[in-house]
Amino acid sequence: MYNNKKEIKMLDLMNVNGWAILVSSVVAFVIGGVWYNPKVFGQSWMDEHGHTLDSLGNPVKAMGLTFITSTITAWVIAVIASGLGVDTLMEGVQLGLLLGVGVMLATRYSDGLYNNQSTKLALIEGGYRAIYTLVVCIIIAVW
Template identity: 30%
Template structure:
């Protein structure tokens, strides 16, 4: 199976687990609060239902795209126009089958995506917003780790 909805939902939820650990005051939470200008008082005033609800929706949108990044067979199917009866797709699957469908391989592609795509986006925004490098590295690092885990879950869970 090329697309596993349960894996996609779990990958989206994994961003909460990573965030809970990453932004803990004993890890990077204190640095992030200091560098972003966030205070505990301001954080308590936020609408948590809105924040966590939209975070889940946005994480789900990201997770829906991750299979096309971490699963080679999805790319081949896309090249075949989505037609599983296409001869080129069938030939690829006969030779390669489930090759590279592992947690390790998905983690590698998630890591590469985080470093080469998401981290530069966060850095560009941070430069224009005149944020510190600490802020950019903490925020970018969160997404690099999250995408690594998302890639592992989505590619490895067949």
């Protein structure tokens, strides 16, 4: 007889590699520093928002909070990867593309539509998140 009851599996929120999470957070932060450098996408990002270097003010608070949010993101990815049994390079790439493009970039693009923001801005901001999510997934998977 077929039993269609599905067992509910709880994710283990603490069975993650803390070092991989910390390194992922640092790497995500570095990727952001390069991505938003004025010689890469930083100037275009400022132009799209109407910012100048002076109007941005002191970035210390934003950078500190961004490091915290990157750490939270890396931890959540580690929990998901652990729950799915993601532990190879290719599985990390697959998870990274699914989350990075399918969640981060797609939702950032959709948000921009409702805020009358350009596709260029959505691709700059969402692209950063997609790339760092991909890299974090790879680090978490192979560590």
